[in-house]
Amino acid sequence: MQLVVLGLNHKTAPVEVRECYAFSEEKIKQALLHLHEYEEISECVILSTCNRSEMYAVVDDAADALPVMQDLFAAVAGRPIECDDFIFYYTEEACIRHLFRVASSLDSLVVGEGQILSQVKKAYTMARYLGTTSTVLNTLFNRAIAIGKKVRTETRIAYNAVSISYAAVELAKKVLGDLTQSNVLILGAGEMSELTARHLVDNGVRTVFVSNRSYERAQQLADRFRGVAVPFGDFMKCATNADIVITSTGAPHYIVSAWDVAHLMPNRKGRPIIFIDIAVPRDVEPEVAAISGVTLYNIDALEAVVESNLRIREAEAKVAERIIEEGLAELVSKFRYLSFRPTLALLTEKAERIRQREIKRALAKLPDCSPEERKVFENMSKMLVRKLLRDPMIRINEAAGTDKADLYLEAVRKLFKLDQLGEEANRETKNRHRYAQQ
Numbered sequence: 001m002q003l004v005v006l007g008l009n010h011k012t013a014p015v016e017v018r019e020c021y022a023f024s025e026e027k028i029k030q031a032l033l034h035l036h037e038y039e040e041i042s043e044c045v046i047l048s049t050c051n052r053s054e055m056y057a058v059v060d061d062a063a064d065a066l067p068v069m070q071d072l073f074a075a076v077a078g079r080p081i082e083c084d085d086f087i088f089y090y091t092e093e094a095c096i097r098h099l100f101r102v103a104s105s106l107d108s109l110v111v112g113e114g115q116i117l118s119q120v121k122k123a124y125t126m127a128r129y130l131g132t133t134s135t136v137l138n139t140l141f142n143r144a145i146a147i148g149k150k151v152r153t154e155t156r157i158a159y160n161a162v163s164i165s166y167a168a169v170e171l172a173k174k175v176l177g178d179l180t181q182s183n184v185l186i187l188g189a190g191e192m193s194e195l196t197a198r199h200l201v202d203n204g205v206r207t208v209f210v211s212n213r214s215y216e217r218a219q220q221l222a223d224r225f226r227g228v229a230v231p232f233g234d235f236m237k238c239a240t241n242a243d244i245v246i247t248s249t250g251a252p253h254y255i256v257s258a259w260d261v262a263h264l265m266p267n268r269k270g271r272p273i274i275f276i277d278i279a280v281p282r283d284v285e286p287e288v289a290a291i292s293g294v295t296l297y298n299i300d301a302l303e304a305v306v307e308s309n310l311r312i313r314e315a316e317a318k319v320a321e322r323i324i325e326e327g328l329a330e331l332v333s334k335f336r337y338l339s340f341r342p343t344l345a346l347l348t349e350k351a352e353r354i355r356q357r358e359i360k361r362a363l364a365k366l367p368d369c370s371p372e373e374r375k376v377f378e379n380m381s382k383m384l385v386r387k388l389l390r391d392p393m394i395r396i397n398e399a400a401g402t403d404k405a406d407l408y409l410e411a412v413r414k415l416f417k418l419d420q421l422g423e424e425a426n427r428e429t430k431n432r433h434r435y436a437q438q
Helices: 015-021 025-033 062-077 092-103 115-129 135-154 164-176 191-202 215-224 232-241 258-268 286-290 299-364 371-399 405-415 418-437
Strands: 002-009 041-049 052-059 088-091 183-187 207-212 228-231 244-247 273-277 294-298
Touching: 002 015, 002 062, 002 092, 015 052, 015 062, 025 041, 025 062, 025 115, 041 062, 041 115, 041 135, 052 062, 052 092, 052 135, 062 088, 088 092, 092 115, 092 135, 092 299, 115 135, 135 299, 164 191, 164 244, 164 273, 164 294, 164 299, 183 191, 183 232, 191 207, 191 215, 191 244, 207 215, 207 232, 215 228, 228 232, 232 258, 258 273, 258 286, 286 294, 294 299, 299 371, 299 405, 299 418, 371 405, 405 418
Parallel strands: 183 207, 183 244, 207 228, 244 273, 273 294
Antiparallel strands: 002 052, 002 088, 041 052
16 A cells, blocks of 8 residues: 655646646546546545646555556546656655645645645545545545644744735735725726735725726726726726725826825825835825825835745744644554554454354353353453453554564464455455445
8 A cells, every 4th residue: 555646736837737737626526436447546536726736546556556647647637648747746755745735835836825725625525425535545634634724723824915916905904904895996907906906805895996098908907896997087086985096007107196195185084095006117106105194005015025924934834844744753653553454453353253253162061151151251252362462463563664564464464374364354345245236
């Protein structure tokens, strides 16, 4: 049994490659439903987001399974893998560490983003529902989800904005508090203005006004936010009803002067206003910041916030890495024990069969035994088996992960003839499955 993950992400492949191997939910579902066709893969979970497509699996041998995993990856994508340089293949501890970092958002394009944990949960839930996970992947993904939650609750990795647009929104919230009763005016129709507006809309702003020199472009952007397009010559009148003004016009000179804003404020009847100037050159005259009731943020202020928050996230990421390594060590130890479980289960099963057989023989010679006496014999025989097996099982568990592990397992299997018992158990399982199908 070996854990493997095969895939590509934003670190290994450009977007034009990633989009070619983006898996739809239906493709993932169909692949998992046909997993039985790949004999080398016993368990599988497929994770696909805008920045990654990854397949986690349990296989008998990682090296032998690689071409099979590649075939499955290509089958889900509906196209052959055109360049192996974009694909990564991690095994065992590297696979576990990778999933832990993914679930904790340390492997994300924006470290600390919160969406990936829910995407990991969704991928695992689908695979489990379709029956393509068992003990190993159930254990792995449950632990990964728990680690992801722990990182988010015990660190502040997700608490600080690391983009200009998001930093602008966070600063606006500091001044205005709840944004659900706020209106936003966008000057210009550039990408940064749109991103900032989108973050504001996600935070519940009431109305979006858009003004641009091209009224048609203003209308197009307004439609995206179910907003209102405003002629460029009327934007200062519209500012009377706006609580946040985002400017990014590309004009070579100031388009919002201190004189304009000074005459605007009396009409607002004491309501504060925020100007977020993300244009270079600047759109808003610096003297605007001195006017009572006005807060002005320019691109330098926003970049300073982002830089500071990046440093904070880097520090928090180090704490998160420690949490991941601790979780990794615990899970590796658990998996080492799991690798011994089949042998220990066979040993326990054989001892129990012998106990039951000998108890049955003994009680057959004592027909006058009372129920209480039979119970005494049962308990005594169970304790004898338990105590006889206790020390060997402790020694076997202690050997897990050491260079003596295989030696102990082989010795126990040969001494107690457990391979023969395992074959008998497998035959019984297959027979039960065949009868159930009939």
